[in-house]
Amino acid sequence: MSLLDVLLQQVVNGLALGMMYALLALGFTMVYGIIELINFSHFSVFMTGTFVGLMVLNLMGVTAVSKSLTGLVLVGTLVALFMATMLITGVLGVLIERVCLRSLRNVSGTAPMITTIGVAFILINTMLLAWGPQTQRFPQLLPNWRWSLGAAEVTFKQVLLFVVGLILMLALSHLVKRTTLGKAMRATAQDADAARMMGIDVDRVVVLTFFLGSALAGAGSLFFGLYYGFTAYYIGYTTGLRAFTSAVLGGIGSIPGAVLGGLCIGLTQSLGGQLLGVKWTDVIIFSILIVTMVFRPNGLLGTRLPQKA
């Protein structure tokens, strides 16, 4: 492989990796957009999602040593897997909102955010106790198809991840911009009290936001499992902080921004690893976070400041 081929391969890897961050950043940025809460439990919901997916697969009789599926069986299994996992993580998100955050909704300051950190630790330690600290293998359902781009290659998993990520982003963006629910969401984001006076059920909007965001984290967690073939209780932390950086870089609250930010961070990670070495990965990524905060606090696509008086 020539250096050019390697760089091309790293771009392909980085785009797939970035889409994974983007899927996480989407749910994160959505909650922030509506209630201006930095929800750190989101990443633990993502981590929990990988274990939920693992359990769903085990219930369907698919284990780590099973062969990859093909044809209709594969499609059926995937659809069932995504629906079950996204439903369960969605409900988990709603539970977190209902039990831990609703009573803090009107509390100003950092109390709700710190609560989400607490929830994150509860989830991490619950999974640790339930599954143990060892790496768990995630069943490799997807076929190992590869296409070559010169000496570089693209795998089916990468294409699927990228396409589904884009579809979810467009669907979400459509939901927020063009539907009645989206209008209610935007109204709630602008002024929750005024929205309530207009007859919008604000609690319902917030619950739906948490459900959608957490379901997206569930989708992200399945891609994580299928792409890397493992899960462990600690994966939410590293992946989550990078997704957070993606959301901030793209402009927190902006849906296309989350995807753009995710792709940028993914590419930074793979090209930075290639050119400087992987031991510098976190240094580079978190330097980007700081630089963004200092010079462009609204991110790449976030043009408007919070509109609350």
Next chain:
Amino acid sequence: MMNRRTLVLIVALVAVMAMLAGLSDRVTAQGKVVKIGLSLPLTGADADGSDAVLKGSQMAIAEVNAKGGAAGYKLEAVVFDSATPAAGQYDPAQAATNYKKFVADTLVLVAVGPIMSGEGKAISPILSEADMATITPSSTNPDITDPKFQAQYRPKGKAVYFRTVTTDAYQGPNMANYLFHSQKIKSVYVLDDGGAFGVGIADSFQKRAGELGVKLLGRDRLDPKEADYKTILTKIKGLSPDALYYGGVMQAAAKLAPQSYEVIPKVIKAGSDGVYDLSWPKQSGKEAVDGWFCSQASPELVTSPKVEAWVTKFKSTMKRDPTNYAITAYNAVLVIADAVERTAAGGKPPTRTSLRDAIQATKLSSIQGPIAFDANGDILTRTVSIYQWRDGEIKYVSVAPEK
């Protein structure tokens, strides 16, 4: 009424507990006991290897006690876990805490362990202060016993860190010798996992490989908690080395194996005793692990005919497969029993200091061969063995060449 009943119950419970406590006090006071501290990462990524070491020590303790103890002294294990949930693997800070507890317990006279060199670096100074010896069945970083670093790891001067395995001064370089002579590698990429052991052995491998004229194509460090190693593996693929050497333990290896199987299936891959872990195929998949070389800082024991009877007994009493380090742990306890006997022969009850001195003077023949230590605590036998994963099992290949 309810309250009174609860009160009576509590009083009764307290009374029973006090009686039990009194009872156990009297037993230790009458009986002659030497407590052995065992601090091992029993949970986390390296749990399987630690379990084997624990069971090897327990088997030796049971055997010594069945014969009436060492010179009448019963051996008793005090076991602590040195892994923490936050680390997901061994945690040097937890190991240090455990060893401080050992030192605080006046009946703990000696220890077996630790498993990891990262723990060893944290606990060796604590032992030196207490003048208490430990015998490690598996930690191989040479710095801990190197007189060059005496001020850091044994400020009081005397050796306290004894080993029934050799060090990475041999394990890393001898793997380089093997890959150069037998696998004919001409270029290599070296990775480590950032731990004290991983960095040390990768350094010593890299140095020896350089001396042999193997071209070093690069060196990088894996974050054991990172999920994505495809970036670095793609970079390595672009450099097309003959071999990849990984210095480190299981947390990173569990992910490195499947991803390198996907990206660089044809490159020769080798690790150290950090990946001699029977649970690896379960963690990473059989086909991903196949072909990996690994090493042991001891002679091959598990399949040796001399050890057959031992292996049968271990399997039936401990209900698991043995590892070489289960045997080096077993021997560590026998070294302690032997030291207790020699100390007690002088008529004095063993102390930490007298046991340390006795261990230093050990001349024991064991199922792994003769055991004797140099002035720094390192074993005089310096055999390193090479293994390869084949079809989900570790197969012994040969003794690693020393040059």
